[in-house]
Amino acid sequence: MTLKIHFSWLAFLLILGSAEQALPATLFVTSPQFGICVTSEDARYQYHWGALQPEAGRFSFSPLGQAPLAPRITVPQDALPGDLLRVSIEEPENLDSVTAQILGPKQQTLSRGIGFRPKAQQKDEWVILVGVPNETNPGSYTLSLTARAGARNVLNLSSLSVRARTFRFERIVMTPDMEKIQTSEDPRKIAETREFVGIVTTAHTDAVFELGTICNPLPDARRTSGY
DSSP: OOOOOOHHHHHHHHSOSEEEEOSOOEEEEOBSSSEEEEEOTTOEEEEETTEEEEEEEEEEEEOTTSOOOOOEEEOOSEEOTTOEEEEEEEOSSOOSEEEEEEEOTTSOEEEEEEOBOSSTTOTTEEEEEEEOOTTOOSEEEEEEEEEEETTEEEEEEEEEEEOOOOOOOOOOOOOHHHHSOOOSOOHHHHHHHHHHHHHHTSOOTTOOOOOSOOOOSSTTOOOOSOO
């Protein structure tokens, strides 16, 4: 009689109890979902009787009998407050959704982006744009990316180093008159608003669109931001 042991069950038998791993592995998992998880070489995680707690690296989950996803993921490693980060993922199989999040020290979500395909004819590439909040303090954060295709999904956790950044600002002293709440309509503001709405909602077929740099209309214009 020949005894056949599936590799996933063999992995389950070999890695019992609680352990912290830092090696590539194929694990039988019961949580966060039932099936197989293939980790990257740099993966760090806690594993306890089938329950997997990812900490860093790539984790590809799939049901028993299905091939795991193996996408190529490109993520930034450092950023400044106010930056817009570009995360990309390439996977030949059709994906249902792709999302990315910046997680704080307590794993709270600071910012979130939803993936899209930049080229309709190129279905294997997805791009996610996620912003770093302006008030983010310098330090180490986690950039989390999740891609799903049916019952299969990939979780990629990478470190994001945020450096310090100083923004321009201006302090405006408020006088008592400026702090008063206006309870009556201002005819001038109403007229200006109507004129503005008419301009932005009217199409001009003879309009010329300038794609170059915008110049300050006044030579002594005051600038209070870095944008």
